[in-house]
Amino acid sequence: MPEPFVAYLRVYEPLSSFDAPLREELAAAIDRGPVDPFDAGLREQDVWLRSQLAAPPRLLPGEAPDGSVQGERDVLVLDPEEVPTAPAATVGPAPLVCPLDLRGRAAAALVGFLGDAELPLRAAALSVPAEQAKVRASAVVSELAGSAVHVLSSTWTVPLPWFVLVDPAERCVFTERDRRRVCWRVAMADARRRVARAHAIGRQSIGEEGPTRILRETGRWLERFHPHSAVELDYGGLVQLMSDSDLEADTSAEDVHAIVDAMEADDAEEVATRYEALRDFWSEFAARERHN
Known part of the structure; x- marks a missing residue:
């Protein structure tokens, strides 16, 4: 079964920043063995399918038929040494932990589905x-009022404002067992600084809607985490759709940063040129979504 065609924006917080008893639960998850980053999408897919194929089916992953929480937590772990930082940014101490938060994320998605479908x-x-279903899912979402899920996801494409967070030059391409993984890591302080600048420029240039609204919401999301966290933009299962030539031609992060600079300089021609390059690159993946 192919990995889901999903990209991710993740936050890894220092384990020491979590309160008990969650800190102990996450430490136990690390001791059992964190999820392999290459398998994160497949793990989420497996947990979800198991919940739906159970007898009786579970409404949300990680819960019993009566809605009570069951099962163990899944986490990703990152070493602070793997996170590029600007001189004024701090990441750590180790280990940095990203709970997959599957139950909360599924509940939020279900609330949205019930409102739109x-x-x-x-x-x-x-x-x-x-x-x-709405009552149970809304109750789970309400439990998150004092915190935030550590993972945002997007199917078939990467929301272009997400590229604002990263340094285009710091892209990492990993290979394992003939599989690829493409991601950027960034210190929380650097991500917040870039989002704040891009939001201010976007608000002045194009107003509060569209990409500016996404930047505002992303900035608010980042503020809910420990300041010494790390942020990761991961292409996830989208790399299955990308050839080597696609990856070589991918200048999405560079183009988004150039658009922000051009908007600040009031250079409409540069904005149009860069946006056209982004549209041309991502239109193939948008077409695949329509065909599916």
Whole structure:
């Protein structure tokens, strides 16, 4: 089964920044063995499918039929030494931990699905009445009021404002067992600084909607985490759709940063040129989404 065609924006916080008993649960997850970053998408897919194929099916992964929490936490772990930082930024101490937060993320997605999907689709997809599903999912989302999920995801493409967070020159391409992984890592302080600058420029240039709104929401999300955390932009399963020539031609991060600079300089021609390059590159993946 192919890995889900999903890209991720993740936050890794120092384990020491978590309060008990969550800190002990995450430490136990590390001792059992963190999720292999190459397998993160497949792990999420497996946990979700198991929850839906159980008898009776579970509404959300990581819970019993009655809605109570069960199972063990899954985490990704990152060494601070693997995170490029500007001179004024601090990352750590180790280990840096990213809980996959599958139950909370699934609940938030379910609330959105129930609000957008047509009645026949809701009836076909749910194992319980829609109103019951909404109540249970909303209750899980409410539990997150004092915290935030550590992972944002996007199917079939990468939201272009996410590239603002990273240094284009720091892209990492890993290979393992004929598989590739493409990601950027950045210190939280650097990510917040870049988002704040891009948001201010975007608000002045194009207003508060569209990419500017995404930057505002992303900035607010980042503020909810420890200041010595790390942020990772990961192409995830999208690399399955990319050939070697695609990766060589991918200048998305450079183009997004150039657009921000051009907007600040009021250079409309440069903005248009860079945006056209982004549109041309990502249109192939958008077409695959439509075909599926």
